Every structure is written in structure tokens, then in C-alpha cells.
Amino acid sequence: MPGKCVRTEQSEPPPVPEIGTLMVDVSRDRVGEFRGEWCGWWCLRPVCGGTEWAVMPEAVQLARPEERLRAETARANARSRGELL
Template sequence: METQTKQDGRPYTPARPGIGELGRDTASGRVGVVMGEIGGRVQMRPVQGGIEWDAMPDNVVALRAREELSARLAVKNHNSRLGV
């Protein structure tokens, strides 16, 4: 993962996404929707649906604009192929 900095040179730390928002589990590299938090772990579900996985809260970060656009476009393309 590339290090981001603000305009003044300080490191940029992405905020953790809220429930229903897209996020990335930095430990696994997977992108998913934040479903909730139970027992000190964040539950995430793949963007296109599927089985939830647990992530450590410190490992879940918000997507950058480019990453979010890419994830949403992948879902649209997948649905289009299925005729949805």
C-alpha cells in the first residue's frame, strides 16, 4: 500500500468506514461492505454478495475515490452480464 501525505506533508490516515459503506481489509486486501461490529471485530461482506468475514478494526480503512469507483463499476458490470 502506498503512503499518502496531506499537502502540508503530514501522513494521511483514512477513516474507518461506517456501516453500509465500502471499505478495504488491509490484512487480506479484500474490499467489502461494512456490515457491523461484533465482539471487537468488524464484519464485512463482499461487494457482490457472499459470506461475511471478520476483520480487525485497525485493518479496515475507507476506500479512495478511485478504488470505490472501481468496486462499484465491477458490480454494475457483473449485474449487466447477468441481465439484472
């Protein structure tokens, strides 16, 4: 059914990461900072600020070293431009 989220398999959910861990939402190909869990969904926030989004834990993986470096560089550049507090 379109627009409806249905789990097809009953598997053990991945362990909840620490707040601030850089994660990749593979369904959107976006890097975000883990902000918490809400009703089984994980909340991620863009590294340079912005609106959080929710994603199923199965669609998230830890950011690889090059993805972390790219995200941390983007955050430092935004801070230097005064876009982040």
C-alpha cells in the same frame, strides 16, 4: 503463539462506520462493504456478494476514490449479468 489473536497496544478503536461504507481490509487486500460489528470485530461483505468475513478494526481503512470506483463498477457489471439481485 500461532493462531492466536493478541492485541499488543491499548489504543482507542476507530469510530464505527455506517453500514454500506466501502472499506479496505489491508490484511487481505480486499474491498468490502461494512455490515456491522460483532464482539469487537468488523464484518465486511464482498461488494459483488458472497460470504462475509470478520476483521479487526485496526486492519481496515476507508476505500480510496479509485477503489470505490472499481468496486462500484464491479457491482454494476455483476448486476447487469444477473449475478446480483
